Amino acid sequence: MLHTVNKSPFDRSALASCLASAQPDDHILLFEDGVFAAKAGTKYESMVKEAAGKYKVYALGPDLQARGIDAIVDGVEICDYAGFVALAADNVMCPWL
């Protein structure tokens, strides 16, 4: 399954809810304001690092760039739009709005 999170973890509980439901081998893609979770040095860094150890966690590169985020949490992979489409085509989607 591909979980997508597009809300800031500081503002909404979407990521926490997603992590409570994700299963091993699931993919989690952070995009739009969801990419703030991937920023290094935030209070959610350890939570996201732990998630990256259990699931495949991606952050959409253009959204990181737009928000000026250059350092990301270890284990999170940067993904482009083509990668997003490929993940969406290969998996059942679960968007956490």
Place this chain on the structure above:
Amino acid sequence: MARDRLTKIMFMCRQAPYGSVYAYEGLEVMLIFAAYEQEYAAAFVDDGVFDLKKDKDSSGIGMKEFSTTYRVMEDYGIEKVYVDGQSMKDRGLTPDDLMIPVEVVDRDTIAKVMAEQDVVLPF
């Protein structure tokens, strides 16, 4: 309501850029208001602190890059810019990460400045 002094107006910016229109609209409203001579202050708290993050490049998401415009706030007479220190700490930001010089304060200070305002506009 007539006053024998300038109206004190504060812009309270709490939302991150791009994910919603609040940050962009807030910036536009600040600059429009600033054409009228009143006493202005701006506070950036919660995800609003990301509005001032420097080195943004929104070319990849097809959205207008507006954040460099925050640099004109001072010239427009919005000289008091407060940023919540705890919001920055939670998000791994330091004053060096921001594109304009700001006053980093605690929430109590922001609350006190808010209490002095005639109008608080939320974004």
